[in-house]
Amino acid sequence: MHFALTEEQQMIADTTRAFVENELYPHEAEIERSGHLPMELIRELQAKAMAAGLYAANMPEAVGGAGLDSLSWLLYEKELGRANYALHWTCVARPSNILLAGTDEQKEKYLFPCIRGETWDCLAMTEPGAGSDLRGMKATARFDGGDFVLNGTKHFISHADIADFAIVFMATGEEETPRGPKKLITAFFVDKGTPGFTVRDGYRNVSHRGYTNSVLDFDDCRLPKSAVLGEVHKGFQVANDWLGATRLQVAATCLGRADRALSHAIAYAAERRQFGQQIGKFQGVSFKLADMAMELKAANLLTWDAAWKFDQGTVTEADMSMAKLKATEVLAMIADEAIQIHGGMGLMDELPLERIWRDARVERIWEGTSEIQRHIISRELLRAVGG
Amino acid sequence: MKVLVPVKRVIDYNVKVRVKADGSGVDLANVKMSMNPFDEIAVEEAIRLKEAGKAEEVVAVSIGVKQAQETLRTALAMGADRAILVVAADDVHTDIEPLAVAKILAKVVEEEQPGLVLAGKQAIDNDMNATGQMLSALLGWSQATFASDVDIEGDSAKVTREVDGGLQTISVKMPTIVTVDLRLNEPRYASLPNIMKAKKKPLDEKTAADYGVDVTPRLEIVKTDEPEARQAGEIVPDVDTLVAKLKEKGVV
Numbered sequence: 001m002h003f004a005l006t007e008e009q010q011m012i013a014d015t016t017r018a019f020v021e022n023e024l025y026p027h028e029a030e031i032e033r034s035g036h037l038p039m040e041l042i043r044e045l046q047a048k049a050m051a052a053g054l055y056a057a058n059m060p061e062a063v064g065g066a067g068l069d070s071l072s073w074l075l076y077e078k079e080l081g082r083a084n085y086a087l088h089w090t091c092v093a094r095p096s097n098i099l100l101a102g103t104d105e106q107k108e109k110y111l112f113p114c115i116r117g118e119t120w121d122c123l124a125m126t127e128p129g130a131g132s133d134l135r136g137m138k139a140t141a142r143f144d145g146g147d148f149v150l151n152g153t154k155h156f157i158s159h160a161d162i163a164d165f166a167i168v169f170m171a172t173g174e175e176e177t178p179r180g181p182k183k184l185i186t187a188f189f190v191d192k193g194t195p196g197f198t199v200r201d202g203y204r205n206v207s208h209r210g211y212t213n214s215v216l217d218f219d220d221c222r223l224p225k226s227a228v229l230g231e232v233h234k235g236f237q238v239a240n241d242w243l244g245a246t247r248l249q250v251a252a253t254c255l256g257r258a259d260r261a262l263s264h265a266i267a268y269a270a271e272r273r274q275f276g277q278q279i280g281k282f283q284g285v286s287f288k289l290a291d292m293a294m295e296l297k298a299a300n301l302l303t304w305d306a307a308w309k310f311d312q313g314t315v316t317e318a319d320m321s322m323a324k325l326k327a328t329e330v331l332a333m334i335a336d337e338a339i340q341i342h343g344g345m346g347l348m349d350e351l352p353l354e355r356i357w358r359d360a361r362v363e364r365i366w367e368g369t370s371e372i373q374r375h376i377i378s379r380e381l382l383r384a385v386g387g
Numbered sequence: 388m389k390v391l392v393p394v395k396r397v398i399d400y401n402v403k404v405r406v407k408a409d410g411s412g413v414d415l416a417n418v419k420m421s422m423n424p425f426d427e428i429a430v431e432e433a434i435r436l437k438e439a440g441k442a443e444e445v446v447a448v449s450i451g452v453k454q455a456q457e458t459l460r461t462a463l464a465m466g467a468d469r470a471i472l473v474v475a476a477d478d479v480h481t482d483i484e485p486l487a488v489a490k491i492l493a494k495v496v497e498e499e500q501p502g503l504v505l506a507g508k509q510a511i512d513n514d515m516n517a518t519g520q521m522l523s524a525l526l527g528w529s530q531a532t533f534a535s536d537v538d539i540e541g542d543s544a545k546v547t548r549e550v551d552g553g554l555q556t557i558s559v560k561m562p563t564i565v566t567v568d569l570r571l572n573e574p575r576y577a578s579l580p581n582i583m584k585a586k587k588k589p590l591d592e593k594t595a596a597d598y599g600v601d602v603t604p605r606l607e608i609v610k611t612d613e614p615e616a617r618q619a620g621e622i623v624p625d626v627d628t629l630v631a632k633l634k635e636k637g638v639v
Contacts, residue, residue, distance in 0.1 A: 007460045011582045014421075015464075019576055053578030066579040076579075 009072050016054060016079035023048055024083040024091070031210040032355055037086050045091035046117050056115040058094040063107070064115045070245065070307040074252040081253025082260045085359065086210030090162060094249075096121050098167060098187075098242040101230055110165060110189060122163035124154040124216050125239075132372050134169075134236075135183045139218060141170035146225065148172075148188065150196070150218040156366075160199050160214035165191045168216070169235050185235035188227045196221030207362035209355065245310060247320045250367045251303045251327035254360070255296070258331040261356045262292050265338040285341055292334045299323075299330040318380040321373040328363040329370065335360045388502035388539075389444045390433040392467065393492055394426040396451055396458040397512040407480075410610050413512070415479045422458045425507025427465075429567045431574040432537060433505050434466040441539050442503070444468050448495055450488050452476050456590065463585035464577035470588070471495060475595035475602045482513060487595070487602040489521035494598040496526060501562065503544075508533055508566040519566035529559040532566045 005013070023045055031037055049055040058073055059065025068076065080088040095114035099121060102110060113119040130137040139152020150170055160166060166189075173184040190197050202213035230238035266289055269280030279285045303323040309315035335357040339346030346353045364370045381387075398404060399419040407414045422430075436442040447462035448471040449455040459470035473491055475483050496504065509516035523530035531537075531546035535554065538545040539561070548555045549568045577585075595602045623629045633639045 007457055008582055008586055010457070011461060011464055011577055011585075012579060014461075015576045015579065015582065051578065052576040053580045053582075054576075057579050061580075061583075067583065068579070 005071075005075070009075055012068070012072050013075040013079055015052060016076045017082075019049070019052055019054055019092075020079050020083050020088070024087045027087060028084045028352065029349070031084050031086055032349060035209045037090055037210045042091055045087070046093075049092040050117060054092050055117055056093060056095055058097070059115055060100070063100070063111060070248070070310040071304055074248055074303060074307045077249050077252035078256040078259075081256030084210060084355075085208040085253075086212075089159065089211060090120070093117070093120060096123055096167065096243070097245070098123070098229070098238060101238050101242050102189075105226070106189065106229065113164075119164035120159060120162050122157055122160040122166050123243075124157045124160070124166045124168040126156045127153060128155050132369055135185070137169070137171050137183065137185070139168075139170050141172050141186055141188065141223075143172070144222075148186075148223045148225065148227070150188065150190070150221040150223060152218050154216040154218075155202060155213070157199075157202070157214045157216050159212060160216060161201070161212050163192070165189055166199075166216060167229060168218075169239070170218075172233055172235075175233075184233040186232050187229040187235040187238050188223055189229055190218075190221065190223065190227065194221055194223070205362070207359045209358075244315075244320065247324035247367055247373075248303060248306055248310070250363060251299070251306075251323040254327040254331040254363050255300055255303060257356050257359065258296050258299070258327070258334045261331075261334050261338040261353055262289075262296060264351060264353060265289060265292065265334075265341045268342055279341070288337050288341060292337055295330045296334060299327040302326050316380060318377045321368070321376040324367065325370055325373040325377070328360070331356075331363060332360045388436075388442045389446060389499060390436060390442045391492075391496060391499055391501035391504045392426070392429050392433045392445060392447045392462065393488070393504070393506050393518070394430065394447050394449050394455075394458050394462050395423040395507070395510045395512075396420050396449060396455040397423045397510050400424055400511055406611050406613050410612070411608060412480055412482075412611050420454070420457070420479075422461050423507050423510045423512075425509060425511070425567060425569070427507075427574040428569070428571050429505040429507050430462050430465050430467060431572045432567060433503075434575075435572065436503075436539065437466070446471065446499060446501065448473065448492070450475050450483055450491050450595070452479050452481070454479065456592075459590055460585050461577055463588045463590070464582040465575060466581060468588065470590040472590060472592045473595060473598070474592065475600075482604075483595075483602050484604055484606055485515045485517035485521055486605070487600060488518050489525055490600045491595060491598050491602075492518070492522050493525040494600065496522075503539070503562060504528075504564045505537075506564065506566050508568050519564050523564045526564075529561075529563045530566070531557055531559045531563060533568045534565050535568050535570045537565055537567075537571065 027041060053066060057066035057068060057076055061067030080092055099111040114121050125134055127137050127139055139154060141148040141150045168188050168190050169185050170188060171183045172186040174181045175184055196219045198217045199214050202215050269285050269289060270278055272279045306315055306319040306323040309319055339353050339357055342353060398415060399421040402419055405414045433445040437445055445467040446469055447459050447467040449459050450473040453474050456472050459472055463470055506519045519532060520530060531548060533549045534546045535549045536547035542561050543558050544561060544563055545556060545558050546565060548557060623632060
């Protein structure tokens, strides 16, 4: 076993951290208050992120990314994750890996402009009636005279307002399986402005201010066959092949925010005095800190373990689910306890704690709820013994 | 022209330092270390000279413990072309004194024949502010210290110095030694692609003995103290009370 970071990994983390602290933190309060990320600011920060080679660094070197191994990539995600989500996601974008599954023409049209910072992508799967049960989706694409005709509604679609196109998953048929009929799914590229495709404002919500969600409506939206990503009826396969590591991405960004909250709690425990001494001298506070640090370390190790295995090709679904589950739950615990240690001050927006606490809530829901992750982990345990 | 940039591995400026129990110095065990911030400015300036076509090669050199290799990798990731590590100590707590550093640097200069040495004005760990000046004396080169602007034109360099009460502009003959101040530039981030490339750049490892320099300390540290804790402040209701309080304390 070898737990040390390489010099490069440490430098990647340091550079990303310095960028986040110097360039993103100063804008957080404004975004949190206005809930809006102005385009001039996006362009300014985007240019800086590009100069530092941080923009789209998740991508392979051959297409203009940084060509990082999984652990380096997640160290980068962790540091970015410290900051307001809208800021880091938009200004230091990481285009979806699924874009790599496209044909050369599709890469030219969709992937490269995203890497160059000219466009943004978004991914649309969830429907009002299909969340964890994705196969239950109602939106359809019907084959019609050489084209596909899309109908239905997608919601909770992150940053679709700013995106230039969407990768949309639609039911394109049904197959009989031993466990009953199963929907066949196909992925499509849909450009904004395509007739029959509209994007409207989604819901105001508790987490990640400035990071919007939208509702996507498809009303006889006609697409040529060239808009299919991957193969017809093979949408889930494309998603499984290219989106597996997004759970680790969620885990890593949570680790960054948890670390930030913990640092605040530690500093405050050493500085705040009550009853004639530092509050960190009271076991009621110090033991909380010990548990927070220990849980965070455990979450880090689970994530790095999965990252390392991902590159070795030995990662399991359970490995990734454990990392995501642990990191998101640890973030929730640390955010909550950090506020408890700060008392009333922890709830004020002068500190980042109240928003870390709010932002933590969505993490246990998106990219697979905690319950789905537990299902995946336990399924792997039971299948081994014929369960 | 080749530019030589000495860089020092120091305790990170964000770290709250702790004095060792025996008072012999600052505790550096398991503490985050980084490149001396003034040296970062020197590296940045050297890279800018190269980008402006005024320098062909930037060589970073560090003298200290083996771990200073990390500091050199940072310089390489920022854009330096190659690096020289001179191992002169085993214990991270051993500080190589300015004269020994200057002597080693003089040997490196002899070997490398740079047209310019760009150094930080001082290291933030012990604030000696001596190495650049000593190197100048050893080499018999001109020196321009506390630089906030450097303009190299052929055989001479026009350097603006931050001096008490204002700015002083001097012209020095090349080759020269410039020590840089805070306002010279804002160092870039080591970009991710450059971090990946840094791994492949050459890093030579030498020892102080290779240069025949004795690095035995000549200074004795008698005592190291924590700065005195600041007294808690007091919030006064209005200006009149403030003035009255200040008068009471005899400060106005």
